[in-house]
Amino acid sequence: MxxxxxxxxxxxxxxxxxxxxxxxxxxxxxxxxxxxxxxxxxxxxxxxxxxxxxxxxxxxxxxxxxxxxxxxxxxxxxxxxxxxxxxxxxxxxxxxxxxxxxxxxxxxxxxxxxxxxxxxxxxxxxxxxxxxxxxxxxxxxxxxxxxxxxxxxxxxxxxxxxxxxxxxxxxxxxxxxxxxxxxxxxxxxxIPYVGLTAWAALHTIGGLNQLNARNKRVLILGGSGGVGSFAIQLLKTWGAHVTTTCAADAIDFVVSNTGADECVDYNSNDLIGYLGTFDLVLNAASIGQHRDLKPEFGVKYLRKWKSAKYVTLSTPLLNNTDQFGLIIGSGLSAFTAIKQTMESCIDGHSVRWAYFWPNPCALKTITKLVEKNHIKxxxxxxxxxxxxxxxxxxxxxxxxxxxxxxxxx
CATH class of the missing domain: 3.90.180.10 (Medium-chain alcohol dehydrogenases, catalytic domain)
Structure with a gap:
């Protein structure tokens, strides 16, 4: 423009x-x-x-x-x-x-x-x-x-x-x-950027917090990166059960540093056993993992008719505006968002996009969690x-x- x-x-x-x-x-x-x-x-x-x-x-x-x-x-x-x-x-x-x-x-x-x-x-x-x-x-x-x-x-x-x-x-x-x-x-x-990005995805968009997350089952795609590793720690402080994915050689690292309950090699087929079992799936993966996966990949792991959510940090908005210009790109992205939402409603799911956004209240909460040694x-x-x-x-x-x-x- x-x-x-x-x-x-x-x-x-x-x-x-x-x-x-x-x-x-x-x-x-x-x-x-x-x-x-x-x-x-x-x-x-x-x-x-x-x-x-x-x-x-x-x-x-x-x-x-x-x-x-x-x-x-x-x-x-x-x-x-x-x-x-x-x-x-x-x-x-x-x-x-x-x-x-x-x-x-x-x-x-x-x-x-x-x-x-x-x-x-x-x-x-x-x-x-x-x-x-x-x-x-x-x-x-x-x-x-x-x-x-x-x-x-x-x-x-x-x-x-x-x-x-x-x-x-x-x-x-x-x-x-x-x-x-x-x-x-x-x-x-x-911590600040990945922490606030994870907060936006899990709390602002995903609707989870310390009051309602206990015993919820959450899948984090990409648990070894900055956003994924922070998201796991935040969910564990809220009492959620967290399953995550990463490379096979990073499994021990992720489990020992984040406290994830289960960790799956993203190159394996082990996730098949988790179909329809999660209340929320967060795609926080980066290059080489699930970055370019379509929502259908994550949605199939959600529980049906339980208001389960698929939240992704890999959205088409910026790519679309770069390729087609601000007006057409934004319109195309809006159409994609509506289409994904309608398709996910068939089984009572929802697909949502999340982005980093400054949030001083959230950052102060993260500060307190760090000072209490709940997050490192x-x-x-x-x-x-x-x-x-x-x-x-x-x-x-x-x-x-x-x-x-x-x-x-």
Missing amino acids: LSIVNKTMLANIKHIVSRHQQCWPTGPLRYVVSDTATNSVTESAMNCWQLNAYSKTLNDTTLSLNINCHKPIIQKPTEMLVRVMSSSVNPIDLAMSSGYGRSLLDVLQMTTDYGVDAITYDRLPLILGRDFCGQVVECGHQVVQYKVGDMVWGALPPFWRSGTLSQFIVADQSHLCLKPSNLSVIDSSA AIIENKISFSDIPLAFNRLARGHARGKTVIEIE
Whole structure:
């Protein structure tokens, strides 16, 4: 949709917005008082990893370290500047590096940032990264729950103006909360994005919670990845019986780290014995597992006429808008959703799509669960900021065993 907008018109819009931004009511900012933090605020540049071109293969040209990137600035009174100390990589970052979702995400970013000097028809160069843990160094005047110096963790949505693979980010207060007191800075970056994605799928869309999930039977497709491993732990704290799938060589890892009741090799036919037995099936699988499976695969494992649900994180929306444009792609996706819902109703099931969405209340609940040791960070690799390309290479191979986290400071 944005591609049809004349570049001259966009330039005029940016000029007008820039004029109005001079009187934007962000109010006074609260600054760090320590010498180290104050020096960070006064510096105008930072280091970050930038995606320079969409490509299915990342190299020194497409993904590069920029040591003189402009530090982001607060543009709205509910925003905060955070010094990032750790981050991570997620499958969505790898997908976005090849251009996945750019048609819809560009529109969402423009909608989010309208009224500030951030309107653009091209997001490149793009800073990837969703998770972060770090220290607050500035606050907009409407931020009252947090103060300068607080240690926070959180996750930025894919349509946010920049990612977390950088020394500083600007985040809205709805994107974060105080980090768990019992978790290290680097381990903290393994949880927010996958945790909130799993929460959206199981609770917001799936309708499960600590009151109604006890003894419910749930199947998680893809239990060794970030979202799957978190979902299993969350369900176990709610008292559900959880069966999951993963590669044969990951079964012991998944069971010992997540507490799953049963774990099945996704390459075997062992799932046949579970037909019609689950109250909810979540497709949280990533590359190489059940990512491209149609809903019929998961629906057949649901109990009939028990309001059972199939929830998937692999939806056609972003692919459709990329391929057919925003309007036609959205319409086609709506038609697909209606068709899947009608087909599933034959046996009393429902098919639902789930996405990550910022949820500060859920993040605070996750924080409490971590502090009570009900949920732990499951980490496969810890990588330094200078070796971020290695993190993407590892992610591209698939068969993850938890998260790959990045130590930035």
